[in-house]
Amino acid sequence: MDEFEKPNLSPKEKGILKKVQSQIAYCVYCQPYDSGEPVWIFGDRTDLDDLIYNYTDSEKSIEKIKKHLYCPHCGHDDLTWDDEIGVKTDYEKKVDSLMEEVAIVHGNDLKYLKKLIDKNPLLVYKDPLAQDIFNEIEHKKFPITKIKGKFYRARKVEDSKILDSDELKCPPTGKSNEGRFNHAGQSHLYLASDKETAIREISEGHNSLLLWYQEFDVEKEINNILDLSYSFENISLSSSVLFLALTEYNDAVYKNGGNLDNWKPDYFLTRYIMDCAKYCGYNGIKYNSTKDGVGHNFVLFYPEKVKLKAIDRPQIYILMKKEDNDVFKSPFSSISWDDLKDI
Numbered sequence: 416m417d418e419f420e421k422p423n424l425s426p427k428e429k430g431i432l433k434k435v436q437s438q439i440a441y442c443v444y445c446q447p448y449d450s451g452e453p454v455w456i457f458g459d460r461t462d463l464d465d466l467i468y469n470y471t472d473s474e475k476s477i478e479k480i481k482k483h484l485y486c487p488h489c490g491h492d493d494l495t496w497d498d499e500i501g502v503k504t505d506y507e508k509k510v511d512s513l514m515e516e517v518a519i520v521h522g523n524d525l526k527y528l529k530k531l532i533d534k535n536p537l538l539v540y541k542d543p544l545a546q547d548i549f550n551e552i553e554h555k556k557f558p559i560t561k562i563k564g565k566f567y568r569a570r571k572v573e574d575s576k577i578l579d580s581d582e583l584k585c586p587p588t589g590k591s592n593e594g595r596f597n598h599a600g601q602s603h604l605y606l607a608s609d610k611e612t613a614i615r616e617i618s619e620g621h622n623s624l625l626l627w628y629q630e631f632d633v634e635k636e637i638n639n640i641l642d643l644s645y646s647f648e649n650i651s652l653s654s655s656v657l658f659l660a661l662t663e664y665n666d667a668v669y670k671n672g673g674n675l676d677n678w679k680p681d682y683f684l685t686r687y688i689m690d691c692a693k694y695c696g697y698n699g700i701k702y703n704s705t706k707d708g709v710g711h712n713f714v715l716f717y718p719e720k721v722k723l724k725a726i727d728r729p730q731i732y733i734l735m736k737k738e739d740n741d742v743f744k745s746p747f748s749s750i751s752w753d754d755l756k757d758i
């Protein structure tokens with residue numbers, strides 16, 4: 416047998432391998448080094464032989480098993496020469512079991528809710544998970560945030576009319592199409608956290624587009640915003656399992672691609688959540704942009720109460736998308752108001 420070949424294991428050894436492997440989270444090569452010595456920061460430092468001795472004291476078996484072990488973090492394999500490995504910390508173990516719960520809620524309960532809501536959107540409250548969503552929103556179990564400062568809106572250029580800033584605000588009651596967080600005709604104010612997100616939100620499916628964009632200042636802080644934005648780094652052990660199930664898996668709150676013309680099932684669950692939040696006294700919702708991995712969007716339920724100040728005039732943008740994989744390399748070119756006046 417050459418040194419790279421992995422030895423055959425008996426059924427008992429295979430069982431031990433499975434148990435030991437499941438506990439290895441990091442190895443010595445995952446750690447940063449200082450003066451040639453590892454500074455152990457990933458995982459709880461553990462003697463590898465001690466870990467295997469819990470299951471067998473046969474030296475022959477231990478050597479064979481080590482040849483099959485690998486580090487799931489960096490990919491280093493064959494731990495024959497490794498004395499120490501890192502096992503998951505207590506915190507990591509707790510996060511793992513939290514995420515297992517999330518997967519169960521997401522896998523089963525949400526499947527039933529989605530089936531019901533697709534068929535009977537207005538009867539979704541019959542579903543137990545939908546009732547849980549209402550209860551958790553009502554009892555403030557989901558994150559809450561507030562907003563103030565610079566935000567952006569964009570709209571397509573539809574004719575030769577020069578728009579003023581008021582026309583870049585949200586359409587009045589009766590005019591809007593059904594959206595992710597508004598019923599058809601319901602006047603809610605959508606704002607994007609940055610210019611690029613605002614532009615991406617309206618440019619899906621277009622390789623080139625002429626559009627207006629406006630920068631606004633929300634002068635007075637608006638509190639009590641339901642925060643459905645999600646990032647893996649923000650998970651804590653106190654996070655609501657239901658919140659993580661709805662947001663961590665993008666196809667719940669951030670469902671995309673299922674709408675067909677006027678039939679918009681992607682928005683059924685989100686509009687239910689919006690109704691819950693509005694009923695429970697929230698002023699709006701913050702959520703991740705589905706068009707752009709980093710930007711955030713906000714929907715505010717009471718536009719008439721928002722002190723929205725336009726910064727300068729609306730500007731014209733010419734969107735020229737390059738290849739999809741090139742889209743982050745400056746896909747936008749702009750014409751400022753001053754340039755426009757000179758044309």
Ligand SMILES: [Zn+2]
Nearest residue numbers: 442445486489
């Ligand atoms: Zn490693």
